[in-house]
Amino acid sequence: MSEVKVRERIDEMLNDAGWVVQDAKGQQDLFASRGVAVREVTTAAGRADYLLYVDRKLVGVVEAKQEGADLTAAQGQADRYAEGLTNTQTMRAWRTPLPYRYVSDGNRVLFRNTQDPDSRTRSIFGFPRPETVARWMREAEANREAPTYRARLRSGLPALDPAEVASGRLRPAQFDAVNGLEAALRRNSPRSLIQMATGAGKTYAAVTACYRLLKYAKAERILFLVDRNNLGNQALSEFSNYTTPDDGRKFTELYNVDQLTGTGMLASSKVVVSTIQRLSRILSGQENVDARDYTEPSAFESEEKGEDGDRPIGVSYNRRLPPESFDLIIIDECHRSIYGKWRSVLEYFDAHLLGLTATPVAQTFAFFGGEEGLVSEYTYEQAVADGVAVDYLTYRIRTEIAEQGSVIPVDTFVPIKNRRTRRTRYEELDDDFTYTGQQIGSKVISTDQLRVALSAFRDNLSVIFPDRVSRPNSSPMVPKTLIFAKDDNHADEVVEMTRTIFGRGDDFSKKITGKAKAPDRLLSEFRNTPELRIAVTVDMIATGTDVRAIECVFFLRDIRSWSYFEQMRGRGSRVIDSNELRAVTPDVEEKTRFIVVDAIGVTESHKRETRSITDERDVKRLALRKLLEKTAGDGVTEDEAEELALRLTRLSRKLTQDEQEEIARLAEGKSLDSIAGQIMRTVDVDRVVAMRGEAEAAGEDPDHAVYWAVQDAVAPLASNRELRSLLINIRTEQRIVYDEVSQDTLISAAHVENAPAVVNDWQQYIRDHRDEIAALQIALTGDTGRDITPREAYRQLKDLASRIARPPHQWTIARLWRAYEQLGKATAAPGAMHGPPDLVSIIRYELGLDGELRPYRSVVEDRFANFIARQSQAGVTFTPDELWWLERIVDTMAVSVRFDAEDLERVPFTERGGIDGFLRTFGDDRAVDLLERLDRELTA
Known part of the structure; x- marks a missing residue:
């Protein structure tokens, strides 16, 4: 665009924002509107393209440049005009030099407010409304020491009191998050990211930050963005229930919190809650923005289905929602679509962007400024260690059809349902219908696969949840269980099958999806009543939704996205007060962990960090x-x-x-x-x-x-x-x-270790009990300096094995070994029965005494082979009779760790005379020497 075209475009932008544009050469009328922009005005420093008046006071300057010009350099020109006013202009000026300075080429607008501390030019979508500038002026006049919001962030926002943690109002991680955000705001950083584990209190920390910004920094308004309606309602509840630390009043007694509507927002609103979908519809000029569309999938679900490929949203200036509407935008569980499809929606506003997420990916960090933008980090592992979240175990159900798929033979009459109309008709197959396990739930529903998987869950509840308290004349209650189905039709089938398998009625299991009737009511029922035990969902409860009593997350669908899977699994990680839990699940004392039931292989399938269909080029992704x-x-x-x-x-x-x-x-x-x-x-x-x-x-x-x-x-x-x-x-x-024909078969149903967590916890146990472990290791070697018999050393080993096998750890030696195997740290021993001696191998490995982790028997046998080789090199040979005794001693050591002379009076040694037979075979002196050498060279 030429400079003339640029001025025409700037005229439009100013008019859109409520300014009346006038020519300096014509008849000026500063009473024509609250905001007047006068074109081509001569100043003492030259001719300015526009001077801005609010309430007839000169407040700012706009410099226009042709398209493609260096706007940063042009900012210096705007500065000269703002500082070089004529005497008459100085008399009319609200402040000198003029504080509000703009540069534009008709596409971009750069803005600098020189009243900000260390004032910095920033890019904005469009010019502010005159009413906004008038508010800025009033605020500056009321507080000359801190005339702007950014100035108040520097001088008016007090440090967060550590007593907030001591009193229990804030957890340490929440304290760090609020502190980190406020430090970023004081630095005038444009974006910040808080990474906090699911259930660790991200929203509460965000509400705390909102309260402090409104109270101390006098923020005008804050936007809280979610991507599902139910999450918006949950956020509203969090604000409503927040008790302020000063006088105990509720947040909403002090500040208005409202939802965004199609007509915009209330002028009195201090916090506005909205879905990003609704906001984008408003800014893109779409109709029916007030429709409460629960059927619209979240961004996580859209990506999972490959339906997040629509081109980026185009936004235009909206007078009801101008770019300066918010000082802070909080994006809850920010999804990768904010970097593409909805990026323009966020960048429309002149506001600091704060992302909240439990599952950041590389693009998340990049969007929010990398390491500099990450103001707080609190992982799931840290949350579990601090008791802020509960750990989980995985229970894997394998069936033949889920693993291998099946074939419906030709000429079979099969029911076929239309997803949209739900109508069912029967067709005779012209050919075999073959499907894979991955297609279950989306292309085909195998009724027997569903029956077998849910039956295995029902039949093994006492194994999966061994802490259930039996009630008189009643079986234990099914823990609050959230089942993830493939889609809405699949969810219907799952609900019907759960009712059938458990022999219960409609109140026992219900579908909670966007297409369900009154989903908010159903969600409340699942959260608060003991009757509804199983909720079947697709996406609605997958991210962010808080149902603390969930003890089981059951997957009947595979998930390809790592971040989405973590979000879904995290629905079970929230801690809950024991009384609150017993109110809905009476037969459990407390929630110490939750169970992930995997009936489809979701815990084993490859997960990608994020979709990578396109490369770094700016490709508009079309459906x-x-x-x-x-x-x-x-x-x-x-x-x-x-x-x-x-x-x-x-x-x-x-x-x-x-x-x-x-x-x-x-x-x-x-x-x-x-x-x-x-x-x-x-x-x-x-x-x-x-x-x-x-x-x-x-x-x-x-x-x-x-x-x-x-x-x-x-x-x-x-x-x-x-x-x-x-x-x-x-x-x-x-x-x-x-598929009503294929019969499924249960392959296995068993717990699967969370190997990293098991090994990490065990390593911490060793650190916490280092002296005890070290003393045991010395006893097992026989090098104690005091008389500890091999039998006493073995008893100490068994005592340790018994202690760690009891709650809360429940570390059987087989379980520990299996965890090391899964991490690739232990030699696999298929079919081996791991006993106390293998605990010796694990301890030696963790103490750094052995470089590799092998079954104890294997270690002893290798040492014995080396012993025989060394004896042979020294010219010592053993007869077959002597080898019989030595091999049986090695067998005993492999089981009992050390060898005690008293063992010679037990089977199998008694078959050849016991101690007397051993002495006859080797001679008295040689026999004693051999036992000492074998005990020293072969044992731990």
Whole structure:
């Protein structure tokens, strides 16, 4: 844009913000509006593009530059105008020099308020409304020492009192989080990130920060963003229940907390709660923004389903919600979509952005400023160690169909349900219907797989939860259980099956999803009543939702995203007061851990940190339908073609045999992989460079050559409407097949160790009991300097094994060994029965005495082999009779750690005369020497 066009665009921007624009050469009327912008005004330093008046007082300057100009350099020009006023302008000025200074090229606006401490230019979406500037002026006049919000953050915000921790109002991690945020605000950092484990009190810490900013820094307004309606209601409850530390009044008695509506917000609102979806609809000018749309999935769920690929939201100036509306925006459980789809929504506002999350990924750290932006970090492991969260165990249920899938034979009549209408019809299969375990719940529902998995859960409740208290004439209650289903239809089937398996009624198990009737009421019922034991959900309770009494998180769906899985698993980690727990689950004393039940392999499948369909280029990610439509329209770009190829490749991995054959029929024998491969080869970087070089050498337009090569590559799709329709229908499959034929078989149902946690806790136990462990190790070697018999040493070892096997640790030696195996630190010994001697190996490994962890028997046998080799090198040989005695002694040592001469009077030694036989075989002196040497060289 030329400078003239830029001025026209700036005029529009000023008008949008409520300013009346006038020409300096014309008749000026400063009474025309509260805010007047006068164009092309001569100052003592030259001609300013705009001077800004509020309530007839000169307050600021705007410098216009043509598109592409260096706006940072232009800021110096605005400074000269702000400082070089004529006498008349100085008389009219509210403050001199003028504090509010703007530079714009019609696209970007840079702003500097020189009243801020260490004032810094920042980019803003648009000009502030005159009413906003008038408020800034009043605040500055009321407090000359701290005239702006940023100044009040520096001088008016007192340090957080450590007594808040001592009194129990704040946990140490919450104290650190609030402190870290306030330090970042004082530094005028644009963004901050608080990483805090699920259940550790992120929201409470955020409410504490809000209270302090409103009270001491006089923040005008704060926005609290969530991505589900129920999380917004939960946030409102947190604000309402917050008791202020000063006089004990509730937060909402002092400050208005409201939800954002389609008409904007109340002028009196100090905290506004909204979903980011609603906010984006307001800023993008969409209708029906007040619809309470519970069916809209969270960002985590959209990503999981591959439906987060819509192009970034376009926003425009909104007078009801101007960019300066908020001083702080808190993004609860910030998802990666804030860096793409909704980034423009957040950057519309001139506010500090605070992210709250338990599961940050690389992009999260990058968006919030890396290490500098991470103001507080409190991991799940720390929370468990501090008693702020509870640990978990995994219970794995394996069935044949979940592991291997199944086949419904040809000619079978199968029920097929339409997902949208829920209508069921029966079809006879023309061919075998083959499905994998990963397709259960989405493409097919295996009724017997569901029955077997839930039956295994029911039948093993006493194993999974051994601490249940039996009640007279009644079996233990099912702990509050949250089951994750694949989608809403799957959830319906799970609810019906749980009622059938447990023989209970409707109040026992219910679906709580966005499509359920009155989901907030159902969620409250699950949280507060003892009757509702099992809640089946898809996404609504997956992130952020607080149901402290949950003791079991049950997965009937796989999850590909690490952060989403952590969010879902974290629903069980919250601590709960024992009385509060017994109010809904009477037969349990306290919640010391929760159980993850995995019936689909979710704990074993590969998890990615975040989706990586696109590279670092600025590709607008379109839905597959739109990409396919573009091939037949104006064509696709290189980047869009690459995206299309990647989407098709991913889709091809999910195709059934029937779908593959139908695609080949429509595509003249080509597979979807071959079509995608041709597109990918065409847009390969080296190929594109070569095409451009060839075109230039031939005197042709290289862009034109690449464009047509791309269109040729997508031609099999562009020219085939039926194929495109088939691919879209496969992607949005509306049918789900019910397998009522295949019979499932339970493979196993057992606890799976959380190996890192087990080993870490055991290592801490060793540190806490180092003296005892060291004394035991010395006793086992026989080098104590006092008379401890091998039998006494073995008794001490068994005592230790017995103590650690009891609650709260419950570390059997087999369990410890299995944990080390899973971490790759121990030699696997399939079928081995691990006993007390293997505890010796573990202790020696942790004390650094052995470089590798092997079964104790293996160690003793290797040492014996080395002993025999050394004797042979020294010219000492053993007869078969002598070897019989030595090998039996080695067997005894492998079981009892050390050898006691009294053992010679037990089987099998008594078969050959016991002690007398041993002495006859080796002679008195040699026999005693051999026992001492074997005890010294073979044992611990």
